[in-house]
Amino acid sequence: MKKPLLTVVLVSLLSTSAFAGSAFTEAKDSVKYRQSAFQLIRHNMADIADMLKGDVSYDAERVNKRATALATLTTLPWEAFTVPGAEQGGGDAKAAVWKNLSDFQSRGEKLATDALALKSAADSMDQAEVRKAFGSFARNCKACHDEYKN
Template sequence: MKKLVLATLVLVAPLAQAFDNKDEAIHYRQSVFTLVAAQFGEMGAMVKGEKPFDAKEFQYRAESLAALSKMPLEGFLYPGSDKGGTKAKAAVWQKTDEFKAKLAHFQKDATNLAEAAQSGDLSTIKPAFMATAKNCKACHSEFKNR
């Protein structure tokens, strides 16, 4: 499982730096966030009891989220990517250090969630999931237009 996630990062990371224009950078980061949302959706359904808890699936999704959490920043660094088809607020570029710190906190939480998921125990996983989701939402509040 970890090998698959690492292989994906090795293949995708160089592409992330190869943006030809701001629209590609915006599309890249939006694609990453779409995948992040998909992982959260499935894990959230398990945590809420809307879907049967499957420890292996949860672990896969948590590890995927941890890998994905490291990817979005590159899409925000491309010059001019603050304009156009984006929902990112100007605060991303006005408060860059704060944005990077929140993203780093999200990465740490996502890594902690992946580690908790290795236990296969929902009572261990749930607090880590809730912390990760809370941190993710906090960033949306300040840095994303609805």
């Protein structure tokens, strides 16, 4: 008897590696997940930086789009540090992350709060406000990396 097409498609989808294991159930996947989130944070941030520096012309709509993305993206990496085995999954996080997890997580929350402030500044369409909020937002990166990233 022929199998229904849908079943065949589902079975073949589920058996490909992309669908085997979710982003958070395996330590290695959690490392990939948080690194991918950080990469997207970096790209969205760099685009705003380029506009503020005048490397590309300032576009308030585009700043708003990037700030909206950052408001979500900056909430993503942190839970991928606390899945079972996350510490052994590889990557560039120092052991200090898990020794001072509450400090680390509150720095993560601060980044997300500052991203919301950046989004509010972007909504105001006032470039001076954006510049100020961007400065506060950007200071979080190096401060945390100095303590917690190899």
